[in-house]
């Protein structure tokens with residue numbers, strides 16, 4: 201049967217943005233007294249660090265609409281608009297109008313919950329601005345001296361959707377094809393959903409020839425990926441055998457708008473070797489993670505969204521993962537095929 205594929209359908213069937221936690225900056229990007237204008241989730245925000253705590257407000261001053269991310273100043277836990285000097289507390293209240301001797305207006309700027317975890321600054325988005333009922337936990341390895349400090353691999357602006365990004369992440373059968381330089385084989389072992397958390401375990405044979413000067417080395421290993429909502433996941437990779445490696449990554453995908461994702465991958469390596477060798481190994485692994493993900497980019501940027509994809513069990517738990525991701529969206533899409 202010839203399939204009639206709608207070639208115009210590159211938009212995700214997930215409408216709107218999920219209610220979830222999103223990486224919006226790194227701690228290093230927000231030193232004390234820093235003010236950052238941000239555009240994510242189709243909105244403009246201002247992020248600032250007053251008195252040590254990151255604060256996230258909608259960007260526009262309710263007085264006459266100036267963007268608080270450009271030219272404002274911080275004073276204690278307040279931000280002063282550059283235009284007429286109105287001062288707004290980190291909780292969104294107006295606390296001063298410098299030239300007015302009347303009662304202050306009872307307006308508030310919309311504020312958004314922010315946490316600083318694992319050296320990342322995360323916001324909780326909810327389409328009705330409700331407060332979160334779950335949190336992103338700290339990764340214990342990152343406070344251990346046996347692991348390298350969490351570093352960014354790279355950051356990309358990608359024309360794709362969270363749905364395709366998530367689907368790609370649990371797609372097992374593409375690993376030994378598109379990424380055959382790294383994966384000789386991959387098999388999904390289990391998928392476990394627990395509220396906002398999804399755990400996917402895989403067994404893999406890693407091709408370590410890029411680490412072994414081109415010598416073909418296959419090592420058994422695995423990866424466990426823990427998703428905290430659809431936009432943040434922590435993966436633990438290991439090999440067992442002659443070469444023993446342990447690596448962890450944090451993948452973050454924050455929608456800029458309905459069709460673009462701001463993706464940043466972070467990584468940490470368990471220090472298995474003496475320090476100069478460990479540095480070399482860390483550099484090689486970073487290069488490999490970036491290269492592997494960059495192979496996905498032309499696929500993500502140019503694919504369509506099929507109404508009736510043909511998915512086998514061997515492709516990985518694609519449908520089950522998307523069903524899990526549904527829960528974060530305000531309006532559930534039609535169930536897939």
Ligand code: FES
Nearest residue numbers: 261263264281284
């Ligand atoms: S626009 Fe902000 S104080 Fe007037």
Ligand SMILES: [Fe+2]
Nearest residue numbers: 368374379496
């Ligand atoms: Fe991939």
